[in-house]
Amino acid sequence: xxxxxxxxxxxxxxxxxxxxxxxxxxxxxxxxxxxxxxxxxxxxxxxxxxxxxxxxxxxxxxxxxxxxxxxxxxxxxxxxxxxxxxxxxxxxxxxxxxxxxxxxxxxxxxxxxxxxxxxxxxxxxxxxxxxxxxxxxxxxxxxxxxxxxxxxxxxxxxxxxxxxxxxxxxxxxxxxxxxxxxxxxxxxxxxxxxxxxxxxxxxxxxxxxxxxxxxxxx
Amino acid sequence: xxxxxxxxxxxxxxxxxxxxxxxxxxxxxxxxxxxxxxxxxxxxxxxxxxxxxxxxxxxxxxxxxxxxxxxxxxxxxxxxxxxxxxxxxxxxxxxxxxxxxxxxxxxxxxxxxxxxxxxxxxxxxxxxxxxxxxxxxxxxxxxxxxxxxxxxxxxxxxxxxxxxxxxxxxxxxxxxxxxxxxxxxxxxxxxxxxxxxxxxxxxxxxxxxxxxxxxxxxxx
Numbered sequence: 001x002x003x004x005x006x007x008x009x010x011x012x013x014x015x016x017x018x019x020x021x022x023x024x025x026x027x028x029x030x031x032x033x034x035x036x037x038x039x040x041x042x043x044x045x046x047x048x049x050x051x052x053x054x055x056x057x058x059x060x061x062x063x064x065x066x067x068x069x070x071x072x073x074x075x076x077x078x079x080x081x082x083x084x085x086x087x088x089x090x091x092x093x094x095x096x097x098x099x100x101x102x103x104x105x106x107x108x109x110x111x112x113x114x115x116x117x118x119x120x121x122x123x124x125x126x127x128x129x130x131x132x133x134x135x136x137x138x139x140x141x142x143x144x145x146x147x148x149x150x151x152x153x154x155x156x157x158x159x160x161x162x163x164x165x166x167x168x169x170x171x172x173x174x175x176x177x178x179x180x181x182x183x184x185x186x187x188x189x190x191x192x193x194x195x196x197x198x199x200x201x202x203x204x205x206x207x208x209x210x211x212x213x214x215x216x217x218x
Numbered sequence: 219x220x221x222x223x224x225x226x227x228x229x230x231x232x233x234x235x236x237x238x239x240x241x242x243x244x245x246x247x248x249x250x251x252x253x254x255x256x257x258x259x260x261x262x263x264x265x266x267x268x269x270x271x272x273x274x275x276x277x278x279x280x281x282x283x284x285x286x287x288x289x290x291x292x293x294x295x296x297x298x299x300x301x302x303x304x305x306x307x308x309x310x311x312x313x314x315x316x317x318x319x320x321x322x323x324x325x326x327x328x329x330x331x332x333x334x335x336x337x338x339x340x341x342x343x344x345x346x347x348x349x350x351x352x353x354x355x356x357x358x359x360x361x362x363x364x365x366x367x368x369x370x371x372x373x374x375x376x377x378x379x380x381x382x383x384x385x386x387x388x389x390x391x392x393x394x395x396x397x398x399x400x401x402x403x404x405x406x407x408x409x410x411x412x413x414x415x416x417x418x419x420x421x422x423x424x425x426x427x428x429x430x431x432x433x434x435x436x437x438x
Contacts, residue, residue, distance in 0.1 A: 011357065011367060012355075012357075012398065013401075014307040014355045016354075016356045017355065017357065031272050032273075033273040034273065034274045035274070035275045035304065036276060036304050036305070037307065038307065039272070088347075088376050097347070097376055097377065117385065119385055119387035121415075124384065158417075183306075184305065214311070216303070
């Protein structure tokens, strides 16, 4: 039931789309679907249009209680279970593009699976890593975290450079980072990781990596 | 003396007991009043709205086809798919993957036999992760009485191009038009520049592969 003098129905889910109908006070609307912070509603005479979150919060249920719209909050962020994201950065001078999925065991502790493409001038690598992450203040908007993990790296030199063998090595890493809850389901994170590539040659390689990106949780 | 104090105490205990007894009785009377069946039974079933059960449609998935100019290697058809997530009404993230096959260079055609790349190396595939901004959302008009929702968006991001047998880090940027004839369905026209370094022809140079495609997407 509409409690504002009226609510405006837009033709699309955005403030730029024109208002084509208004629903008056005391009339009822039916919620159909949602996109970002816009809600598709059906008016009493069958018109369907999009209402903003702000206006919808001024309507009431038949029980007289205000419509509660769950906008994702910091509390949901602390309670998250699954998370996926993509980060971009620098891996020892080369570009790195990473995607990951994470599962939270507790508020502080989560496990992550990473796939990374390292694209350099002379060689390219693919990395797969699993790691555990410990967040220091999971209930806060901004929290630092520590991470520890292991994986494999497959490196191939580019065709035009003198041919050397492609190789697959084990890799371990430690890292430190910071994550910030932005809005709705969105999180920004940036991190630094120090790797040790356990090669079969005389010396191990010790590349370092920093990257930043976004993730969303559900 | 002691017996009088005892009697006073007993009196007080009696008063407290009686008072508490009365109050218990009062409570009992109230419950019987509440226990009676109401005269009018409301025949209205109250529905509770649980907003999480409302279908959210923030994702957009689809495919596209178009042309891509692969620098030095002619113009070829490109096909691919896209998956987007709308964060707000203004911003979205998009993952795109595409596939094309390079033609022959002019040099290869003129020389006849000489081939720079094998058939496998001629295939070009890319993926990218991009950030988009709906710059001009609004309506366009088709004739006198039809209006379509649309948005012109700017988009840019990073990704990987596999071409000539190697992976190459690739920047992409472009502009697109999203026409939305139905709330669940959109038509895209997209122009994208894929920029990467290629050292195939002796010295390294930055190449621009321009792509134009038309696609369909569905919101879910």
